[in-house]
Amino acid sequence: MRAAVIIFPGSNREGDAARALAEANGAKPAMVWHADHELPAGTDLVVLPGGFSYGDYLRCGAIAGRSHIMDAVRAHAAKGGLVLGICNGFQILCESGLLPGVLMRNRDLKFVCRMQHLRVERNDSPFTSQYDKHQVIKVAIAHGEGNYEADAETLARLEGDGRVAFRYCDEAGTVGGAANPNGSVNDIAGIYSETRNVLGLMPHPENLIDPLVGGIDGRGLFKSLAAVA
Amino acid sequence: MSSEPHITPELVAAHGLKPDEYERILKLIGRVPSFTELGIFSAMWNEHCSYKSSRLHLRKLPTKGPHVIQGPGENAGVIDIGDGLACVFKMESHNHPSYIEPYQGAATGVGGILRDVFTMGARPVACLDLLRFGSPDHPLTRHLVSGVVAGVGGYGNSFGVPTVGGSTRFHKGYDGNILVNAMAVGIAKKDEIFYAKATGVGNPIVYLGSKTGRDGIHGATMASAAFDEDAQEKRPTVQVGDPFSEKLLLEACLELMKSGAVVAIQDMGAAGLTSSAVEMGAKGDLGIELDLDQVPCREEGMTAYEMMLSESQERMLMVLVPEKEKQAEAIFRKWGLDFAVIGKTTDNLRFVVKHHGEVKADLPIKELGDQAPLYDRLHIPPIKPPVILSCDVKPPVSNSEALLRLLGSANLASKRWVYEQYDHLILGNTVVAPGAGDAAVIRIGDGPKGLALTVDVNEVYCASDPYEGGKQAVAEAWRNLSAVGAEPLAVTDNLNFGNPEKPEVMGQFIAAIEGMAAACKALDFPIVSGNVSLYNESPTGSIPPTPSIGAVGVLADVTRTQSIAFKQAGDRILVIGSTVKGYLGSTAYLREICGREEGAPPPVDLAIEKRNGNFVRGLVHNRAVSASHDISEGGLAVALAEMVLASGIGAKIEFRPHDLPMHGFLFGEDQSRYVLTATPEKADAISAAALSKGICCLIIGTTGGDALTIAGEAAISLKELQSRFEQWLPDFMRSAHG
Numbered sequence: 027m028r029a030a031v032i033i034f035p036g037s038n039r040e041g042d043a044a045r046a047l048a049e050a051n052g053a054k055p056a057m058v059w060h061a062d063h064e065l066p067a068g069t070d071l072v073v074l075p076g077g078f079s080y081g082d083y084l085r086c087g088a089i090a091g092r093s094h095i096m097d098a099v100r101a102h103a104a105k106g107g108l109v110l111g112i113c114n115g116f117q118i119l120c121e122s123g124l125l126p127g128v129l130m131r132n133r134d135l136k137f138v139c140r141m142q143h144l145r146v147e148r149n150d151s152p153f154t155s156q157y158d159k160h161q162v163i164k165v166a167i168a169h170g171e172g173n174y175e176a177d178a179e180t181l182a183r184l185e186g187d188g189r190v191a192f193r194y195c196d197e198a199g200t201v202g203g204a205a206n207p208n209g210s211v212n213d214i215a216g217i218y219s220e221t222r223n224v225l226g227l228m229p230h231p232e233n234l235i236d237p238l239v240g241g242i243d244g245r246g247l248f249k250s251l252a253a254v255a
Numbered sequence: 256m257s258s259e260p261h262i263t264p265e266l267v268a269a270h271g272l273k274p275d276e277y278e279r280i281l282k283l284i285g286r287v288p289s290f291t292e293l294g295i296f297s298a299m300w301n302e303h304c305s306y307k308s309s310r311l312h313l314r315k316l317p318t319k320g321p322h323v324i325q326g327p328g329e330n331a332g333v334i335d336i337g338d339g340l341a342c343v344f345k346m347e348s349h350n351h352p353s354y355i356e357p358y359q360g361a362a363t364g365v366g367g368i369l370r371d372v373f374t375m376g377a378r379p380v381a382c383l384d385l386l387r388f389g390s391p392d393h394p395l396t397r398h399l400v401s402g403v404v405a406g407v408g409g410y411g412n413s414f415g416v417p418t419v420g421g422s423t424r425f426h427k428g429y430d431g432n433i434l435v436n437a438m439a440v441g442i443a444k445k446d447e448i449f450y451a452k453a454t455g456v457g458n459p460i461v462y463l464g465s466k467t468g469r470d471g472i473h474g475a476t477m478a479s480a481a482f483d484e485d486a487q488e489k490r491p492t493v494q495v496g497d498p499f500s501e502k503l504l505l506e507a508c509l510e511l512m513k514s515g516a517v518v519a520i521q522d523m524g525a526a527g528l529t530s531s532a533v534e535m536g537a538k539g540d541l542g543i544e545l546d547l548d549q550v551p552c553r554e555e556g557m558t559a560y561e562m563m564l565s566e567s568q569e570r571m572l573m574v575l576v577p578e579k580e581k582q583a584e585a586i587f588r589k590w591g592l593d594f595a596v597i598g599k600t601t602d603n604l605r606f607v608v609k610h611h612g613e614v615k616a617d618l619p620i621k622e623l624g625d626q627a628p629l630y631d632r633l634h635i636p637p638i639k640p641p642v643i644l645s646c647d648v649k650p651p652v653s654n655s656e657a658l659l660r661l662l663g664s665a666n667l668a669s670k671r672w673v674y675e676q677y678d679h680l681i682l683g684n685t686v687v688a689p690g691a692g693d694a695a696v697i698r699i700g701d702g703p704k705g706l707a708l709t710v711d712v713n714e715v716y717c718a719s720d721p722y723e724g725g726k727q728a729v730a731e732a733w734r735n736l737s738a739v740g741a742e743p744l745a746v747t748d749n750l751n752f753g754n755p756e757k758p759e760v761m762g763q764f765i766a767a768i769e770g771m772a773a774a775c776k777a778l779d780f781p782i783v784s785g786n787v788s789l790y791n792e793s794p795t796g797s798i799p800p801t802p803s804i805g806a807v808g809v810l811a812d813v814t815r816t817q818s819i820a821f822k823q824a825g826d827r828i829l830v831i832g833s834t835v836k837g838y839l840g841s842t843a844y845l846r847e848i849c850g851r852e853e854g855a856p857p858p859v860d861l862a863i864e865k866r867n868g869n870f871v872r873g874l875v876h877n878r879a880v881s882a883s884h885d886i887s888e889g890g891l892a893v894a895l896a897e898m899v900l901a902s903g904i905g906a907k908i909e910f911r912p913h914d915l916p917m918h919g920f921l922f923g924e925d926q927s928r929y930v931l932t933a934t935p936e937k938a939d940a941i942s943a944a945a946l947s948k949g950i951c952c953l954i955i956g957t958t959g960g961d962a963l964t965i966a967g968e969a970a971i972s973l974k975e976l977q978s979r980f981e982q983w984l985p986d987f988m989r990s991a992h993g
Binding site: 168 | 405408409412413414415497498499500502503590591674675676677678679680681682683684685686688698702813814
């Protein structure tokens with residue numbers, strides 16, 4: 027698995043993503059500066075890390091979504107290449123048109139950082155093969171704008187096609203209610219593209235790869251990717 | 256200089272300079288200063304930059320030790336943490352700006368302290384914040400809490416450094432003058448630290464970062480005066496933060512430092528270009544000549560005066576190796592930041608500022624700093640208050656109910672509402688997160704080394720007895736580091752006091768410093784950096800004396816730490832340290848249950864402190880205990896409740912003291928104590944070891960169940976504890992919206 031992490035000015039979890047990839051994959055990912063127009067040859071997986079690209083003083087991800095490197099990422103995805111967008115990366119994927127919908131400000135209008143349980147909706151994707159279906163995992167969240175919203179038609183299509191990847195739940199796996207940290211529609215924490223080679227999610231599995239630091243429930247996602255190629 | 260305003264006594268006063276200070280300027284330069292020069296003097300000689308009231312007394316603080324690489328006087332303190340690594344850290348206040356404009360005031364406070372740390376070549380790895388708000392009943396409190404917390408988070412979250420710890424408390428003494436003290440911690444290679452001292456004549460002085468605007472002009476002067484009713488009109492003196500630019504500045508600076516191009520570096524903080532340029536020159540015994548025509552400006556038509564006093568954020572000044580100028584410029588352009596050569600070092604020890612071909616200022620550079628006024632202010636020593644013991648205070652109707660009231664009080668209630676707005680998990684190295692331990696614990700890189708970090712001060716103790724309060728704040732920080740198994744290394748302080756021209760405030764200041772000094776000496780805990788914030792006054796009077804202590808400890812193996820949560824049912828609960836008296840003066844019990852705020856704070860015996868702390872640290876290090884928590888505000892009962900709350904595992908306390916009222920045992924704030932848990936076999940061994948060292952150790956109960964049951968009291972369910980502890984702050988903040 028050859029992975030590349032894109033660094034935008036204002037990205038800040040690129041190191042965390044690189045660490046998780048290296049741990050699961052045994053090889054360090056390529057770090058790609060946003061001003062480059064091409065991905066490294068032979069890239070299997072592109073990761074858009076968390077952060078505040080270009081400061082995110084406009085709509086989150088709006089500028090990054092229109093940057094040159096995203097043309098290369100779109101081309102990569104169109105060929106069936108894998109793309110993972112975490113937090114700001116998810117926002118960028120929505121802004122770039124690779125995923126539908128939008129991430130609005132959290133319901134409580136506050137940034138929220140805490141441990142959060144997720145339900146893995148399916149385990150037959152390249153991102154989740156190492157999890158069980160409906161497994162409950164504990165990961166970190168840290169965002170101010172993670173409130174996923176889409177129009178009714180898009181939402182129906184996402185649900186109908188099984189494109190919801192993760193939903194917010196409590197420790198017991200009960201989805202929604204107080205366990206939804208940001209007001210996201212249908213408790214959506216992450217979604218797939220139509221062909222499920224692109225995943226965007228708000229939570230940070232890359233921060234849960236170490237028993238000393240919160241737990242290891244995030245490892246499965248990176249192990250799943252490492253198992254693909 | 257003809258276009259500048261004429262110097263009048265009114266203009267001098269408007270610059271915060273006293274008539275005798277103006278006389279001093281006249282004597283020093285032998286002529287009437289220009290308007291720009293007057294501005295420069297006001298920036299250099301205000302309290303914030305010159306420490307004119309505090310310098311004399313700050314000398315009493317111990318600043319040396321075997322680990323100290325750099326003590327006070329640089330952008331931040333530096334200590335040796337072994338293996339070729341150094342820890343760079345400092346705490347700084349942004350009190351006045353945060354009251355005027357809470358979000359931006361707090362945000363730029365965080366930005367400023369981060370800059371201090373990476374200016375020295377360190378990559379920031381953690382932030383902490385110590386916040387003090389007015390009474391919850393005060394009409395502005397919610398607005399201030401909401402804005403300050405969002406501002407601290409907004410800057411740190413975007414910049415990408417975890418905010419791993421802090422302290423948030425409320426006291427009516429801060430109505431009208433809140434405190435926002437931010438601490439930043441960075442890691443550097445020990446032999447790659449950068450300093451402000453310029454060297455070499457004719458070297459280029461380079462301006463880096465964001466452009467200069469008209470924001471923050473006279474910010475430091477504003478911060479050096481007491482608030483009056485017009486505080487809100489001072490909004491234009493507050494700067495606006497841009498964490499995105501600062502993140503770029505960080506990466507660009509660290510890349511530039513690696514290239515070997517940097518001779519000296521200084522961030523533009525308080526008093527902006529003036530203070531940074533003067534400091535670099537004065538430290539290196541060099542003159543500085545600036546050409547303001549080269550300064551990147553955000554707006555047109557800025558005068559020399561405005562440029563010299565602007566506190567626009569995210570700016571740096573560097574002296575570069577001349578032949579590496581191009582390489583340096585390329586790095587900054589890559590990060591999209593401004594880069595401009597705006598002057599050079601000279602050999603004449605003058606600070607010369609030119610603009611549009613005119614000399615706007617020509618001043619002796621050393622004297623600008625060295626000859627700043629120094630005052631031995633009139634001071635009245637505080638009066639020692641009477642001791643209040645539990646036998647002097649009537650017991651509550653129910654100890655259980657008293658405990659619940661304490662847990663639901665503003666200062667002891669959970670601060671989850673605050674720390675969940677801070678990204679405390681980024682970088683993936685947060686081993687002990689907010690709320691989980693007495694100090695935050697972070698791993699350094701991939702380990703095995705770790706750092707423990709804490710910020711502490713009990714302003715009620717300090718108000719009652721500044722000497723004991725200052726001493727206790729240092730001891731408490733040392734204790735918190737010991738409780739998580741760290742070796743306490745050094746301290747940064749942030750001394751927040753009222754108007755030093757009031758003899759009683761000056762008396763508090765001196766007493767607090769002397770108390771701190773005594774504790775630092777006894778505990779081998781030097782102060783390596785700090786900040787003084789005076790004139791914290793509001794229409795209702797001076798703030799409680801608040802010497803905030805930020806402290807750093809090191810763990811050789813970060814896995815050998817401990818949190819406060821109980822780990823399993825059936826463990827024995829031990830109390831280390833003696834509860835002989837049941838001190839209740841200035842305690843949470845006296846305040847919340849009896850409605851009294853008075854009496855001597857519990858005294859700290861520093862020899863006992865050291866002995867008990869070393870013992871507990873050893874137990875944590877040897878993995879002999881399954882939980883570790885110091886006993887602080889609210890006493891043993893609150894400490895136990897916090898351990899139950901952190902774990903969801905209950906406890907049964909069977910022990911009853913025979914020589915002390917129960918409420919003294921439960922709520923007394925006697926110092927130098929810890930609660931530990933261990934398996935029954937290990938508990939007996941610990942007890943025997945303590946005995947052999949002459950340390951008081953009681954086995955008081957057992958973990959388990961879903962309630963906290965104290966001998967002779969009604970059991971309190973976990974649910975009830977949780978609702979009291981967790982609900983206060985969210986309920987308080989929610990009620991803001993009606």
